[in-house]
Amino acid sequence: MGRVANSPLDRSFAQECDAADPLAGFYDRFVRDDPSLIYLDGNSLGMLPRATAERIGEVVRDGWGRGLIRSWGHWMARPRQVGDLLGHHLLGAAPGQVLVCDSTTVNLYKLARAALGARPGRGVIVTDDDNFPTDRYVLAGVARERGGELRMIHTDIDHGVSAGAVGDAVAEDTALLCLSHVAYRSGALADMAQITRIAHDRGALVLWDLCHSAGSVPVDLDGCGADLAVGCTYKYLNAGPGAPAFLYVRADLQEQLHQPVQGWFGQRDQFAMGPAYDPVPGIGKFMTGTPDIIGIAAVSEGASLLAEAGIGALRDKGMRLTGYLIELADAWLVPLGFRLASPRDAARRGSHICLYHPHAVRLNEALTEAGVVGDLRAPDRLRLGPAPITSRFTDVWDAADIIRRVAGGSAPRRDEVLADGQP
């Protein structure tokens, strides 16, 4: 029997999906110097929005160049204003609970240390052994500083942390549970509401790492009763390399928590240069030093683009893009030795997936050569993240097609790849 027209395996199917995609208009709002490049690593470093390049130029030229130090008059409020923007559109957080500041690593330290201080008599921090390295390292350091213990949940690296495993690990001795909402490797999505409830039942606080979920899946921090969260802005928020991170502290916890990095930007009457640290009330005390104003401008532009697209539409497209990639992988790549190393159920994953292959290192090099940029999670997984605001269904089809050709030993050369990405 001949092939059915417009089967998902035909490129025309992907073209039809693109034609019907309500987010298709965002494609050209990003800088695309090389139209043949297939970029599936927006979950590591998001693309540059055209508006951001302009906005940064303005901040540098007008705010810094012309306004000089006078610009601090309006710059001072930016960490909080852009935090509220993120909170409202992407994190499910009411105003006054989110700040854009520091790096994710530094914010993790600040909030984990503060959480332990707020649970005297409890010395245990719980995380999982496949949590992102910086989380595990920071938490181990905090546990050591406090004379406590870091308890690891053993995790299936393809399926992520289950609520049951959390229930077994968090006990009356636990001050803090810290997990990634979307696992950095497999993309497995944790059940924030259920896991938060389990930890609260045992009297522990919960700190969520939202690096791979902010901007890719709807997050409802207030609705889930979450205590604390951190996340970066250079992945799905497209704010650029090293752009400042964000932190969330639930309103009613802010007075109880002591911020361990007692910087002057958290100080009451900051420019009185007083003799002793006396923090402002509210979220402001979680500031440390001088905020990165240029970086915050990029966060603001990135978040505004996502807000315009709508997190519901982004989530819907993210599930469809990864679902399509899995469908093509099942048909073309599994026979070549690949295996899906992420949850198959779209509701259980974020916007990236992993494909296991014993020669993933070599394949990743060859794919980069052929113009498909994903990344490698050593030693044996290709990680592919079609970011919903920048990726097309045809990108997914082209990437899967190139992967099968590379793995099958007939890799296209870059000069064989046409401008629309199709080899």
Ligand SMILES: Cc1ncc(COP(=O)(O)O)c(C=O)c1O
């Ligand atoms: C889940 C997760 N947490 C934390 C980080 C690192 O944060 P940073 O290096 O920005 O402090 C990353 C970076 O990729 C990450 O994926």
